[in-house]
Amino acid sequence: MTSAKAFDDFYSVIPAGGIGSRLWPLSRADAPKFLHDLTGSGQTLLRDTWDRLAPLSGPDRIMVVTGRAHRAAVEEQLPELSDPNVVLESEPKESSAAIGLAAAILHRRDPDVIMGSFAADHVIRDQRGFRRAVGEGVAAARAGYIATIGITPTEPAVGFGYIHCGAPVAIDGAPNAVLAESFVEKPNLATAERYLADGNHLWNGGMFIARAEVLLAQLGESQPKLLEGLTELAEAWDTPRRGAVVDKVWPRLTKIAIDYSVAEPAAAQGRLVVIPGDFDWDDVGDFASIAKLHSGGRKSDLAILGVNARVLADSSTGVVVSQSDRLISLIGVTDIVVVDTPDALLVTTTAHAQRVKAVVDALKVSGSNDVL
Amino acid sequence: MTSAKAFDDFYSVIPAGGIGSRLWPLSRADAPKFLHDLTGSGQTLLRDTWDRLAPLSGPDRIMVVTGRAHRAAVEEQLPELSDPNVVLESEPKESSAAIGLAAAILHRRDPDVIMGSFAADHVIRDQRGFRRAVGEGVAAARAGYIATIGITPTEPAVGFGYIHCGAPVAIDGAPNAVLAESFVEKPNLATAERYLADGNHLWNGGMFIARAEVLLAQLGESQPKLLEGLTELAEAWDTPRRGAVVDKVWPRLTKIAIDYSVAEPAAAQGRLVVIPGDFDWDDVGDFASIAKLHSGGRKSDLAILGVNARVLADSSTGVVVSQSDRLISLIGVTDIVVVDTPDALLVTTTAHAQRVKAVVDALKVSGSNDVL
Numbered sequence: 001m002t003s004a005k006a007f008d009d010f011y012s013v014i015p016a017g018g019i020g021s022r023l024w025p026l027s028r029a030d031a032p033k034f035l036h037d038l039t040g041s042g043q044t045l046l047r048d049t050w051d052r053l054a055p056l057s058g059p060d061r062i063m064v065v066t067g068r069a070h071r072a073a074v075e076e077q078l079p080e081l082s083d084p085n086v087v088l089e090s091e092p093k094e095s096s097a098a099i100g101l102a103a104a105i106l107h108r109r110d111p112d113v114i115m116g117s118f119a120a121d122h123v124i125r126d127q128r129g130f131r132r133a134v135g136e137g138v139a140a141a142r143a144g145y146i147a148t149i150g151i152t153p154t155e156p157a158v159g160f161g162y163i164h165c166g167a168p169v170a171i172d173g174a175p176n177a178v179l180a181e182s183f184v185e186k187p188n189l190a191t192a193e194r195y196l197a198d199g200n201h202l203w204n205g206g207m208f209i210a211r212a213e214v215l216l217a218q219l220g221e222s223q224p225k226l227l228e229g230l231t232e233l234a235e236a237w238d239t240p241r242r243g244a245v246v247d248k249v250w251p252r253l254t255k256i257a258i259d260y261s262v263a264e265p266a267a268a269q270g271r272l273v274v275i276p277g278d279f280d281w282d283d284v285g286d287f288a289s290i291a292k293l294h295s296g297g298r299k300s301d302l303a304i305l306g307v308n309a310r311v312l313a314d315s316s317t318g319v320v321v322s323q324s325d326r327l328i329s330l331i332g333v334t335d336i337v338v339v340d341t342p343d344a345l346l347v348t349t350t351a352h353a354q355r356v357k358a359v360v361d362a363l364k365v366s367g368s369n370d371v372l
Numbered sequence: 373m374t375s376a377k378a379f380d381d382f383y384s385v386i387p388a389g390g391i392g393s394r395l396w397p398l399s400r401a402d403a404p405k406f407l408h409d410l411t412g413s414g415q416t417l418l419r420d421t422w423d424r425l426a427p428l429s430g431p432d433r434i435m436v437v438t439g440r441a442h443r444a445a446v447e448e449q450l451p452e453l454s455d456p457n458v459v460l461e462s463e464p465k466e467s468s469a470a471i472g473l474a475a476a477i478l479h480r481r482d483p484d485v486i487m488g489s490f491a492a493d494h495v496i497r498d499q500r501g502f503r504r505a506v507g508e509g510v511a512a513a514r515a516g517y518i519a520t521i522g523i524t525p526t527e528p529a530v531g532f533g534y535i536h537c538g539a540p541v542a543i544d545g546a547p548n549a550v551l552a553e554s555f556v557e558k559p560n561l562a563t564a565e566r567y568l569a570d571g572n573h574l575w576n577g578g579m580f581i582a583r584a585e586v587l588l589a590q591l592g593e594s595q596p597k598l599l600e601g602l603t604e605l606a607e608a609w610d611t612p613r614r615g616a617v618v619d620k621v622w623p624r625l626t627k628i629a630i631d632y633s634v635a636e637p638a639a640a641q642g643r644l645v646v647i648p649g650d651f652d653w654d655d656v657g658d659f660a661s662i663a664k665l666h667s668g669g670r671k672s673d674l675a676i677l678g679v680n681a682r683v684l685a686d687s688s689t690g691v692v693v694s695q696s697d698r699l700i701s702l703i704g705v706t707d708i709v710v711v712d713t714p715d716a717l718l719v720t721t722t723a724h725a726q727r728v729k730a731v732v733d734a735l736k737v738s739g740s741n742d743v744l
Contacts, residue, residue: 025701312731327716327743329397329731332724333708340717344699345710347719352704359684359701371699 005058016120025344034120104234107212129279137209139173150202156192288350291319377430388492397716406492476606479584501651509581511545522574528564658725663691
């Protein structure tokens with residue numbers, strides 16, 4: 001089957017793995033962030049991601065890497081997803097293994113394939129701006145680079161990582177590409193303000209585009225054992241030996257984020273280019289982010305999520321997430337976060353939204369697995 | 373049956389009527405404030421009230437006036453309550469009718485009876501101080517006065533009414549009795565601070581002690597029609613005609629608070645004395661009051677009510693009321709009020725606790741009777 005698509009030889013990969021602990025109790029082990037509608041679009045973030053990628057690679061060229069436990073939910077969200085495009089992890093092994101395995105399988109099927117990896121749970125609304133940036137990324141990948149898309153900051157965000165941009169690179173079809181000097185972790189506010197002012201730092205959107213061959217070679221330089229395991233898996237993948245090899249190899253794979261195994265080393269070696277993306281982007285990392293997404297930046301708003309939400313609010317701002325049909329009444333609470341689920345309730349403020357993860361950790365320690 | 377009791381000829385009356393709208397969604401039409409344990413005593417406020425009064429009048433001399441809908445719940449709480457001591461209102465008619473009917477019935481059964489009326493949903497822990505004040509009140513009632521107990525203020529409360537004290541009165545057995553000059557409504561903070569400083573104002577605890585005959589005569593002066601109706605009811609009460617007369621008379625009774633029909637006129641005529649009560653007292657009017665009761669005045673505390681409460685709190689203060697077995701997680705919210713019931717959730721702050729009533733009013737207007 002051939003479908004309409006923007007880029008030849010291009011394959012989209014969606015790693016759909018993270019639970020999104022900062023969005024507890026909405027996000028759970030059995031209901032991770034990508035399976036929720038956090039934007040009010042009426043569909044899940046995963047489905048939004050699919051709809052964004054299908055016009056670029058064609059719907060028959062989107063691979064999803066997810067946990068075994070999420071297979072049914074993912075297939076329900078993506079009925080067009082064909083069996084060869086489903087990669088199931090028997091246990092989470094972080095992004096290098098997830099994206100690397102996709103690269104190894106795709107490379108084995110087509111040695112010339114260019115792949116782009118895009119998180120299952122980010123929000124991008126400007127499809128045209130996204131497509132333009134991916135187009136430049138594909139051009140850079142054809143030229144042998146690993147490309148990432150960096151988002152032009154609109155505020156001094158402290159919740160995102162940044163990419164420090166270097167000199168322009170001359171690449172056919174990628175007029176805006178610059179070298180990535182380095183990656184920087186989430187900064188403090190003063191540093192973030194400096195980044196915003198200097199115009200030389202972009203948000204790290206976690207999107208990577210490269211020839212699978214190039215990506216694997218880069219991974220192999222820093223993580224040869226991991227590459228070896230992924231290659232063994234890929235060789236067996238489309239054969240009857242898959243199950244046996246997965247059982248043997250998967251548990252031993254090194255857990256490491258692709259930022260450390262691929263992006264930072266590639267940047268240090270001048271092999272990573274950044275395509276500045278001028279489109280809107282958010283990783284919806286916490287409830288403060290959800291409140292912001294829904295308020296359009298207005299501080300006076302109360303965002304309400306939940307198809308059956310029944311909320312009575314007086315002089316209150318922030319965000320309410322309702323997964324029940326209970327009446328939720330707010331009086332005089334500002335920047336509040338209320339997340340009402342059948343078995344757990346969270347009350348905090350947008351200023352403390354990042355601390356939700358600590359609560360999840362505390363619940364783990366205390367053995368409260370029933371609500372995780 | 374004769375039981376141990378402190379005062380002869382004394383009858384306790386407990387009007388158990390108010391829902392306690394400021395305690396919504398805990399308090400409901402079918403679960404009013406007096407049927408809740410708000411103190412952590414392990415029993416309802418009504419039962420606490422009974423236990424406080426039984427040693428004073430004897431358990432066979434406590435009359436409860438309540439709505440028909442609450443009969444079963446009241447009798448479950450008070451198994452000792454005998455049938456002649458249950459007065460059921462077919463619809464709420466405010467305190468003059470409730471207390472006045474009790475007075476009329478008791479007076480018909482015993483023309484010399486002294487009665488004391490005590491709310492079903494107030495908190496008093498100092499039984500000895502309470503008993504001493506009631507004792508002086510009974511003495512003042514024997515001398516022909518209407519007595520009320522005024523609580524010595526411990527802070528400039530703006531949520532209570534006050535009694536302005538006048539000159540001492542010489543009454544045998546009531547050495548602390550003073551004339552009540554006037555009643556004042558809930559003051560603003562500046563006025564409350566002045567009241568606290570001048571030492572001449574007491575909180576209006578809503579407790580009245582008088583000979584039933586005196587109370588009825590006072591009521592008749594300001595509300596002759598109401599007295600007429602109550603007298604007609606009392607004459608029929610212990611006869612087979614009760615039902616027919618209730619159906620005829622009760623719907624027409626004037627709705628008026630006893631403060632206006634009895635207390636203020638009596639004060640103006642020098643017939644009302646105040647017994648200063650040095651015991652602890654709270655009307656538990658809102659969630660701020662509950663938070664204070666449980667914290668012992670410490671601002672750093674989080675009060676948790678609910679036998680199955682499951683709360684995980686980080687850097688949070690205020691009060692959580694749980695009527696579910698859901699996990700409630702709080703992060704960085706101060707002076708918060710979270711009330712979690714099966715069908716309604718309230719999130720506010722102690723500073724806004726008085727505004728809960730407005731929400732209840734809004735729910736009434738919008739027809740949300742399912743949660744009222």
